[in-house]
Amino acid sequence: MKTIGNKDRFDVVVIGGGAAGVGVSIALRHAGIENFTILERATIGASFASWPAETRFITPSFPTNSIGMLDLNSIAIGVSPAFSLEVEHPTGAEYASHLRGVAHFFELPVRQETTVHRITKPDSNFRIDTEDETLQAKHVIWAAGEFQYPQLSGFPGSELCRHTATVPSYEDLDGDDFIIIGGYESGIDAAYHLSSHDRRVRVFDKNCPWEDESSDPSVALSTYSLERMREEWFEEHVELFPHTPIESVKMVGGQYEVKALDGRTVQASYRP
Numbered sequence: 001m002k003t004i005g006n007k008d009r010f011d012v013v014v015i016g017g018g019a020a021g022v023g024v025s026i027a028l029r030h031a032g033i034e035n036f037t038i039l040e041r042a043t044i045g046a047s048f049a050s051w052p053a054e055t056r057f058i059t060p061s062f063p064t065n066s067i068g069m070l071d072l073n074s075i076a077i078g079v080s081p082a083f084s085l086e087v088e089h090p091t092g093a094e095y096a097s098h099l100r101g102v103a104h105f106f107e108l109p110v111r112q113e114t115t116v117h118r119i120t121k122p123d124s125n126f127r128i129d130t131e132d133e134t135l136q137a138k139h140v141i142w143a144a145g146e147f148q149y150p151q152l153s154g155f156p157g158s159e160l161c162r163h164t165a166t167v168p169s170y171e172d173l174d175g176d177d178f179i180i181i182g183g184y185e186s187g188i189d190a191a192y193h194l195s196s197h198d199r200r201v202r203v204f205d206k207n208c209p210w211e212d213e214s215s216d217p218s219v220a221l222s223t224y225s226l227e228r229m230r231e232e233w234f235e236e237h238v239e240l241f242p243h244t245p246i247e248s249v250k251m252v253g254g255q256y257e258v259k260a261l262d263g264r265t266v267q268a269s270y271r272p
């Protein structure tokens with residue numbers, strides 16, 4: 001078994017250098033904890049950096065410092081992306097650069113290009129295996145997020161569909177006829193950008209997020225998206241199918257065949 005040197009023994013190991021990993025690491029610093037490290041499989045803010053190019057934050061960056069309130073998109077006390085970026089709705093790439101700047105400012109100890117493959121607890125300490133080394137920690141904070149682990153098996157045929165986490169840019173997608181399954185923030189974001197390039201879009205959702213009156217932002221669409229849905233090109237090119245859960249997707253003769261639970265079937269010709 002590999003021996004673990006003193007430089008690889010930590011009070012805390014944080015896994016993931018995204019919003020949560022960077023934010024919690026600054027909180028560790030503020031709490032006086034110095035012996036920690038962040039393990040990041042790519043670079044700081046990697047998930048944000050891989051959003052579709054056109055996608056922006058729905059939550060606005062707007063600091064109201066006169067009453068000491070932080071920007072909605074802040075991840076640490078005294079930090080506001082509105083100041084560093086001077087943008088109200090940052091893109092993923094902009095927010096990633098903000099996170100890199102914050103990590104640099106706080107001199108956070110990050111090991112980039114380091115993927116965690118396994119965590120075990122053989123005794124009172126955790127053992128963290130990466131491809132090149134083994135670290136030991138009294139505490140582990142898992143901050144590896146969900147974006148890089150999309151659920152790709154929601155219904156029969158979902159493996160034939162393209163998940164939004166794999167789209168580099170909506171403008172560059174081939175085809176002019178799109179079916180979007182899911183009409184919440186990501187689905188409406190995709191519909192907005194595709195329709196802005198004159199593509200036909202049909203959006204299916206098992207509920208009706210664009211008419212939900214809940215004040216819970218994890219249920220009802222943001223005002224940012226509702227505003228976008230009123231754009232002329234959105235109204236012209238996007239057809240909405242609320243309360244229509246999708247049962248399955250098939251590829252028939254080079255076309256997608258999407259079947260809803262109510263028996264309706266629609267076709268579209270785009271291939272991923």
Ligand SMILES: Cc1cc2nc3c(=O)[nH]c(=O)nc-3n(C[C@H](O)[C@H](O)[C@H](O)COP(=O)(O)OP(=O)(O)OC[C@H]3O[C@@H](n4cnc5c(N)ncnc54)[C@H](O)[C@@H]3O)c2cc1C
Binds near residue numbers: 017073147
């Ligand atoms: C399209 C989209 C729009 C969004 N808009 C908003 C918004 O407007 N406002 C808002 O507040 N939130 C928004 N969110 C949600 C927000 O992005 C997430 O809540 C946030 O990114 C979660 O941060 P995280 O640090 O948990 O995960 P991530 O940002 O995904 O960070 C996880 C990090 O862990 C690393 N990692 C993963 N696995 C490993 C491993 N095995 N070993 C080492 N490192 C690993 C990754 O490289 C990554 O850097 C949006 C999300 C998406 C996808």
